[in-house]
Amino acid sequence: MSQYLILIYEDEASYADATPEVWGQVSAAHAEFGEKYKASILGGNALQPTSTATSVRRDGADVTDAPFAETKEALGGYYLVEAADLDEAMSIAKDCPARFGGVELRPIMVFS
Amino acid sequence: MLAATVRLTRDIDLAEECVQDAYAQALTTWSHSGVPDRPSAWLTTVARRKALDELRRAVALRRRLPMLLIDEVEPPVKIGEFPDDRLRLIFTCCHPALNVDAQIALTLRLVCGLTTSEVARSFLISESTMAARITRAKKKIAAAGIPYRVPAASELPKRIDAVLAVVHLVFTAGHTAPSGSELVRRDLVERALDLTRMLRRLLPTDADVAGLLALIRLTDSRRATRTDAAGRLVLLEDQDRAQWDRDAIDEGIQLVREALRRRPPGRYALQAAIAAVHAEAPAWEATDWRELVALYDLLLTIWPSPVVALNRAVALGFRDGPAEGLAALDELGAEPALAGYGYLPAARADFLARLGRVAEAGSAYEEALLLTENASERDFLARRLERLREAWH
Numbered sequence: 001m002s003q004y005l006i007l008i009y010e011d012e013a014s015y016a017d018a019t020p021e022v023w024g025q026v027s028a029a030h031a032e033f034g035e036k037y038k039a040s041i042l043g044g045n046a047l048q049p050t051s052t053a054t055s056v057r058r059d060g061a062d063v064t065d066a067p068f069a070e071t072k073e074a075l076g077g078y079y080l081v082e083a084a085d086l087d088e089a090m091s092i093a094k095d096c097p098a099r100f101g102g103v104e105l106r107p108i109m110v111f112s
Numbered sequence: 113m114l115a116a117t118v119r120l121t122r123d124i125d126l127a128e129e130c131v132q133d134a135y136a137q138a139l140t141t142w143s144h145s146g147v148p149d150r151p152s153a154w155l156t157t158v159a160r161r162k163a164l165d166e167l168r169r170a171v172a173l174r175r176r177l178p179m180l181l182i183d184e185v186e187p188p189v190k191i192g193e194f195p196d197d198r199l200r201l202i203f204t205c206c207h208p209a210l211n212v213d214a215q216i217a218l219t220l221r222l223v224c225g226l227t228t229s230e231v232a233r234s235f236l237i238s239e240s241t242m243a244a245r246i247t248r249a250k251k252k253i254a255a256a257g258i259p260y261r262v263p264a265a266s267e268l269p270k271r272i273d274a275v276l277a278v279v280h281l282v283f284t285a286g287h288t289a290p291s292g293s294e295l296v297r298r299d300l301v302e303r304a305l306d307l308t309r310m311l312r313r314l315l316p317t318d319a320d321v322a323g324l325l326a327l328i329r330l331t332d333s334r335r336a337t338r339t340d341a342a343g344r345l346v347l348l349e350d351q352d353r354a355q356w357d358r359d360a361i362d363e364g365i366q367l368v369r370e371a372l373r374r375r376p377p378g379r380y381a382l383q384a385a386i387a388a389v390h391a392e393a394p395a396w397e398a399t400d401w402r403e404l405v406a407l408y409d410l411l412l413t414i415w416p417s418p419v420v421a422l423n424r425a426v427a428l429g430f431r432d433g434p435a436e437g438l439a440a441l442d443e444l445g446a447e448p449a450l451a452g453y454g455y456l457p458a459a460r461a462d463f464l465a466r467l468g469r470v471a472e473a474g475s476a477y478e479e480a481l482l483l484t485e486n487a488s489e490r491d492f493l494a495r496r497l498e499r500l501r502e503a504w505h
Contacts, residue, residue, distance in 0.1 A: 002257045085259035086209055087267075107256045 001082050003042065003108040004089040009073040010101030012049050029097035037081065037092050044079035073101040113156045114222060115197035118260060124222065124250050134159035198223065199314045200260050206275040207258045214249035215278045221246055224303045234300055276324050276380065279307045283328050288486065301332060319371045323380030326367035330387035333360035345492035349396045361391045382411040401431035418449040426459050434466040454483035458493060465500060474500055
């Protein structure tokens with residue numbers, strides 16, 4: 001088994017404008033996803049928006065009140081999952097809710 | 113053999129190393145005791161044993177010979193030897209998590225057994241760029257855990273599509289080289305044919321595989337007549353049909369019939385059927401344009417590509433007359449995907465010339481020349497333009 005991080009990239013503006021109904025749908029979708037793949041999900045979190053981000057570069061010598069890179073679709077949450085191979089990880093990732101964007105799948109590096 | 117060893121090691125680099133070792137051992141052992149009855153089985157056994165040793169000791173990959181030398185001595189895997197392993201290897205190389213360039217490079221390198229420098233030459237890029245591309249792809253296979261197996265039945269049709277798309281790209285790159293001085297890159301056409309034949313053996317009932325094999329055989333049956341003795345492009349209209357490869361045509365037509373039995377017919381089957389209509393016409397004048405337009409219409413419903421629409425417009429022009437063909441082409445003029453495509457102005461030029469609108473035809477040929485990079489095709493367009501100007505003055 002290998003571990004993969006599902007990084008959820010979505011348009012933050014769409015969430016800023018979202019109605020309570022949309023928020024309810026999003027949280028229901030994540031609850032359903034979490035239930036369906038509870039055997040595979042090792043952890044996960046939603047992140048505060050990039051307006052709260054602080055970037056610290058070059059060993060703390062350079063601190064900025066901004067995300068590392070300004071992009072339309074920003075990292076907004078993640079799941080850590082366990083899967084037999086990339087095909088299984090992709091099939092989980094395809095079900096991961098991301099209505100205002102998509103997800104990126106990254107294998108966790110194993111140090112031997 | 114490489115495929116059989118990869119299954120064991122799940123690591124392409126290590127497998128290549130073990131295969132290489134097995135060949136080295138064969139050189140010494142066989143010179144003493146003679147070549148065994150089944151040399152390939154002998155080699156595979158030795159390679160897999162070496163792979164097991166490597167795995168047991170869990171030592172890092174050791175490079176005993178420079179990469180180039182490994183490239184020189186590693187032969188391609190023989191078709192049909194370990195069908196399941198070869199199929200697994202193809203599906204790994206053509207995994208959708210790899211970009212298409214990487215899929216093509218890996219397939220030629222690992223499934224066809226081309227050296228890195230041969231693969232690089234085929235696509236007119238430097239060997240170091242190709243080596244980097246292949247290395248990156250292999251690393252991704254290992255690090256991301258791209259599986260080495262034939263996909264489950266539920267995903268198989270989609271994954272076969274990806275494999276066939278790669279093989280088709282290899283073929284089209286060979287059939288009309290995108291640039292360079294030669295119209296046809298024989299090596300790429302042969303590789304595509306080998307791969308499709310292999311897929312046909314592995315998946316004998318798949319209609320899309322039959323369709324692609326038919327398409328390649330029928331298109332390639334005209335090989336000897338597509339250029340003249342001086343290497344200049346000869347249009348279908350002017351080709352000597354007596355020189356077309358009848359064996360290839362017969363095989364292709366039989367395969368088309370088989371592929372068309374599936375409903376609805378697939379993209380390759382329909383393209384092959386179009387090629388078959390040309391192959392069956394005893395002369396250009398006897399071409400069944402009604403059948404061709406109908407086939408293009410069918411093809412457009414499953415594959416709405418502007419290039420297909422362009423070909424349909426040309427067929428329409430031959431069925432109904434150049435004015436109708438020109439009108440159909442002009443409808444496609446606004447299509448952004450065709451903006452840089454030299455065949456559109458070239459087709460317009462031909463219909464304009466047939467209509468006697470010589471000045472417009474001339475500027476359309478000039479436009480086509482600006483958009484065409486292949487030297488044979490450029491030469492053809494330049495000759496057409498010249499002939500037009502002579503007739504005009």
